[in-house]
């Protein structure tokens with residue numbers, strides 16, 4: 634049986650206009666995301682990866698083209714509908730964690746989970762990421778890798794079907810990066826979710842079910858990994 638796509642991008646273009654200058658960030662992008670898959674989007678700087686992620690996540694709107702979520706076209710959604718989509722359907726993880734500095738790790742997680750009708754408990758998540766002892770610490774008292782693990786716990790605490798990660802290991806050393814990738818893989822596998830990771834590190838592609846190669850605002854190729862490797866087996 635054909636799998637039903639959760640997200641579909643159809644001929645998406647994005648043009649940024651600044652005065653006389655216009656930048657074509659996406660020039661006609663088509664792809665779908667399916668349940669329970671880990672997708673890596675690979676491409677050089679400026680190729681359009683973040684623009685794609687922001688459009689999938691309802692942070693940005695395409696100039697032209699359609700986006701479907703569970704078959705429903707959300708390209709013409711009102712702001713209120715998009716807010717609902719962002720709250721319920723997507724979690725975001727960024728390169729530089731973006732935790733709220735004057736809230737503890739647990740409070741950062743709770744703030745996000747309060748937006749959800751089916752949240753995952755903050756304490757359960759702290760345990761899963763191996764930071765159950767650090768819930769009362771502030772971000773400044775945590776290492777970069779620990780902050781990123783909290784940022785992932787915050788993003789997944791809403792229990793979203795789609796987790797979007799923009800260079801989640803970009804600021805981390807190799808060993809800490811692998812820990813973070815393990816947590817992302819676990820979220821996809823144990824809860825059967827969609828996890829999308831943007832990176833320019835091609836090694837990370839080896840752990841993906843599918844790799845989408847982006848070049849100059851277009852999809853260059855999509856490759857399927859029949860036997861993705863474990864995060865712990867990656868090297869860079």
Ligand SMILES: Nc1ncnc2c1ncn2[C@@H]1O[C@H](COP(=O)(O)OP(=O)(O)OP(=O)(O)O)[C@@H](O)[C@H]1O
Nearest residue numbers: 649656657658676677678679680681682683684685
């Ligand atoms: N808000 C914006 N206003 C104007 N131009 C933008 C904006 N956002 C992105 N761009 C331009 O669109 C193109 C694609 O940018 P995008 O951030 O999607 O690339 P990327 O592949 O994620 O790059 P990087 O790996 O460096 O983050 C670039 O030329 C960028 O300068």
